[in-house]
Amino acid sequence: DVKSAGGNEPYKIGAVLDISGNSSSLGVPERDTLLMMVEKLNANGGVKGHPIDLTIMDNKSDETESVLAVKTLIEKGALAILGASSSGTSMAMIKTVQSEKVPMISLAAASSIVEPTSERQWVYKTAQSDIVMINKIISYLKKNNLNKIAFLYMNNSYGDNGKKAISAAVKDSGIDIVAEEKFDANDKDMTPQLTKVKASGAQAAIVWAIPPSASILTKNFKDIGLSIPLIHSHGVGNQKFIELAQGAADGVILPIGKLSVAQQISDNDSQKKVLESYIADYSKKYNAEPNSFGGYAWDAFNLLVNALEKAGPDRVAIRDELEKTQGFVGISGVFNMTPQDHNGLKEDSAVLVQVDQGKWKLIE
Amino acid sequence: MLKIKNLGVYHGYVQAIRELSLEVKEGELLAVLGANGAGKSTLLGTVAGLYKPTAGEVIFKGKPITGQKPEKVVRQGISLVPEKREIFSALSVLDNLMLGAFHRYRKNKPALMNDIQEILELFPALKGRESDQAGSLSGGLQQMLAIGRGLMSRPALLMLDEPSIGLAPLVVREIMSILVKLKKTGVTIILVEQNTKSALKVADSVLVMERGGITHSGNSVDIIADSSIQEAYLGRAH
Amino acid sequence: MLLELSGVTKHFGGIAAVKDIGFSVAEGSIVALIGPNGAGKTTLFNIITGTLPPEKGSIVIKGRDIVGLKPFEIASAGITRTFQNLQLFSNMTVLENVMAGAHLRSKKGFIRSFFTFPGNCREERKIREESLTLLEDIGLVETAGLFASELPFGKQRLLEIARALASHPALVLLDEPAAGLNPAETEILTGYLKELKTKGTAMILIEHDMQTVMEAADRIVVLNFGQMIAEGTPAEIQANTEVIKAYLGEDEKIA
Amino acid sequence: MGEQLLQLLFTGLTLGSIYSIIALTLVTTFNVTGILNLAQGEFVVIGALLAVSLQGTGMPIIAVFIVSVILVAILGGLLERLTIYRARGASNLSMLIITIGLSISLRGLALLIWGTETYSLPAFSEGGSIIVGGAALNPQSIWIFALVAVTLTGLYGFFGHTFWGKAVKASVYNQTGARLQGINLNTISFLAFVAAGGLGAAAGVSIGPITMVTYDMGFMLGVKGFVAAAIGGLSNVGGAVIGGILLGILESFSSGLISSGLKDAISMIILLGVLLFRPEGIIGAIRERKI
């Protein structure tokens, strides 16, 4: 029972996650991580003796449901809201948390969730913005003198945000996008798009997508005999991608949070210890490797706990503390929040890796 | 052959048949008369298994068939030509006739084709239209098809619900003579008719229904002679 | 003349369902249309009411050619019908069926219906009263509240007639109205139709019951294989050998 | 350019084979019961997911195929008894809603058992793509076409040449009439769903190697199959196959030559065109006279 843990009044927090529906592959590991974290925290005496009472609600990946869920949670007295898992469902909650003045930490990537910060005082997020990843890729391209690229993206808000970010980033960089193709999350064959890429003379292909379509694309890529470098986004940063691509993934390059290559990063890296303990805890409890989505939830939860410790059960104070976060070492990177930056992650939060015989290999 | 005891049938909460009992002997042609809504169609439908009685018993050849489903009843040798015809309008005339024999053959045998030829002889108007869609036929031709399909099942008990509807006078007479012939081969027939005159000509016995019950029954000669029935059901011309 | 047909023709595939038909219907008269099964009678009704387009020919009502008009326009020109294969509004009550038949006699459109309160609507009340009277005349008033599908077969036919009459048409096309009625009931119906005629409604009557035809019709048109084989008064038709051979049968005695 | 067009054609055929097999299963149930089974996509998915689990036990692929087909066929029959059978006599729309309800529940069940993960299935035959004229053809699509051909032949034989086939058709057009001829509608409906389950699973196991398998992909597959079936005329088995292939090729060429974002739009416009100008489908079905 929650109350008995520390004998003190529990702190209520809420989470709205995309547990079922289209984005369930995000919401499920997030839920599992949160459940694990709460259990561990409460077992260790909670926040200054106050146990955490976490209510998780499933928005079924639906925006309207998201609004209803966040309102329920606020009604039940949640001090802060974690979630939602994807951009659309997060965006739908913003009006409510802004007008009800409840801090919210989104687990989705789109930078528009926290920008402009003047209209998003209550909204924070833990996933790296696309631009962080894009910059990693751009520098790789420049280093290898690849000036003509093809950009392929999934036709949803993940792909759309990637496209916006890269179009902005390649300006004045001397890199040309010579082919731009999109595909549906449900598509079963991307050969038509790749045929166009093949004809365009691109020197590298960049793909903004998640599995399974990202894996199908990778298979098709190999099948039609394309041999230019294939660069994916962090959206494929899990073992599943490699598994599904059935061998075709070898050679794929991508920027990624450090979680997947925790063993390979240098011991000096401040994140190393945090990463290893998360992996250990998660594998022990669920008998599976954690992925970056779970990592976003880990970060959001701990950021909140940090703020709670300093602020106590007061929404305004929690918000203020979140904004003051400095040097917080998380799974996705080291967070330094400011009033202008409600994400707080920089390029050092990502690394470039390459798939080598079915394993991630750090390449810098 | 067919025995009905104290039958009661409801449509919703309208009682369509109340405490009705009757008996039909083998090889008999029974005509059932009665005003609209008397319950004639309901009676036939109940025997055929389309409606479930709330009371009473239906016994066919000594075996109770009360409440059995139509697909089972027809296998016992009872066939109904329903008043709304219920033909398969998107299938061809030929297929419609074939399906009439479904419970006998289930396979496309030469014997089946012979039977179909026989039916087409009875209804020459259908000849040459075997491959037409049944739904494109005129009302009367559809009626012939429905009767033909009923005959295809070679029933021991044939029930016809107003077979003369929509048929030209010549054809009505033709049908009545077919019924007489059938009867001679030992088929038992229940004929519901509003075309009283024709029906009485061929019937052995007659039954008059009113509000779900039987008001008169007897052989056709007696019934024709009964002046009260004359007035109520036979109209002026007799 | 109320209705004049000439040269009306329609084929289905190879079958000439209706071929070069021409006759006319005088105001307030009954014309019977008879002929063997499949002769094209119903098809002719379908053509007159605009349900099927004719290939050739003209159909003129009150001086206006109605070929090419839609069925509802033809209805508002004053022609309604009953259907051989019943087309009742099954999930509506008997009264509603008749009131729907009276659609043309009221005016409110979609928007006005939305904004007016029906309880205060005089028009609606009037239609209701008239429909009940009509049901009374045809003998269905006790069943007014039943769903049309709950009526026995014979009464469903009567309801079709009532619905066709509800718009006060100049001409009604009746497709076998007496089918499913017993002789006594048929007699009542015949009387009713004759009375209707005296009130000025013209009718075309398809009917296989010769007694009704002979008694009610002013003129008879006989079709066979889509063609008109005879036209005349009941007495003339009765004596026409071709008609007897094709349709009535030798030994038929007509009262 | 020629090579590119050939590649697009091959891709279209691969997609087309997937859509055809699903359209074929949809049309079969529709022909037999008059019910448009929106849970058909779920049968496909569950068949494929079962195959994933069975394969995990080390069974050979042929055994996996058979067991999964049998299990889903049983599931289909079971669901028919539990739902469709109990609702018999209800309107078409109610039946449609029931199948929607079934598809929702089955999706939930799949989520519960197999989770949100994406799985892959091994191809029936070893080896990579077949290269023809510089373009790659996925060998699995040949297997799918074989399945389509076998099913199609079976269905044609059944509906066109057997007494039972006629009886089944008749029961769709007029239920009362059919029962009066001794045709048992309950059995037919039961068998139809058994077949729908079995065929669905067969489709699932064969397309899995190309599409990968997630618990929620049934819905989209169902919709695509539905569109393909409609292009073919909705009640015509041959039409369903042609509709499926057409849809696949159309999608492939429009995303390869025009714009991938508009690919679905183009197939929808084609569908609308077919509906408005040839509502009976590209292969005309018959229309009945009602008056």
Added chain:
Amino acid sequence: MKLKNHRGFILLLLLLIIPLVAESNYLYSTLVIIGLYAIIVQGLGILMGYAGQVSFGHAAFFGLGGYTAAILTTRFHWPTLLALFASAILPGIIAGLIGRQTLKLRELYLALATLSFGILVHIFFNEGGELTGGPSGMSGIPNLSIGSFEFDSDQKFYMLVWLVLLMLLIGIYNLVHSRTGRALCSIRESEYAAENAGIDCARLKLQAFVFSALLAGLAGGLYAFYVTFISPSPFSFHTSVQFVLMVVIGGLGTFWGPVIGAVVVVALNELLREIVPLLIPGAGGEYQIIIYGVILVGLMIFQPKGLSGIGQYFRIPLKKQLKTDVKIRG
């Protein structure tokens, strides 16, 4: 008119008093969503239940209304009230344009045509680039205001939505109890007979279609102003199916059916979310989905004519009820 016939309306009026007693934003949001759906489904009910024409594309009109409001206010800075009117009218016009051809189709074919229209519009939302904001959608939609009065709280919005609904219900009540309502029903029953009774079926069907699109658009506009963020995902085919579900669950061709359907579907979802974890500890969304589907199937089996028919159980004495059950078998 007798009081008895208006019990529903009185109940609705009572609902409007809730704000005086309750103070739960969650409750109001749920009621706002129910109200919006009820508006759409009530219009769809006229089209499906009365005119007998199925539409699997109404999420498109809902979305068109929402996007119209969003685009006009954020891109062109229209006054919100004016944009709200436009959000009803534009879908109406579009329905008018596509309806004439589409409504010639029957049953499943009509369902398919509306479905493909719905998917087309959804693609347009996704592909609209700058205009619609693409898959990421548009944020920054202002609050709805009339003059200086701003609908900035759930409570105010709730009052607005349900007042609109109440007024629409009164109109629809008039409509279905009028000559037009009867004519619509007769189209559903037999188009041949309706035409021969002088009813212009094509026109009337089109009117019903446009009417239902207007209502869906209006609800879409209100939705945009309520959530102040809009993206393509709430307007997909799934939503269209939900609307059809609501109509059928409530009861086709009944006046109260659609409202009941909207209430039941939304409330059921919310309830399951609360109750399922209590019944099955640790249960996630999976169980909710399964149970929801099972309930849906159960409703259709045991109440195939919809929930609004349930009232009859209370009116007919039990004895008669038993007899009613003895229907045609099979």
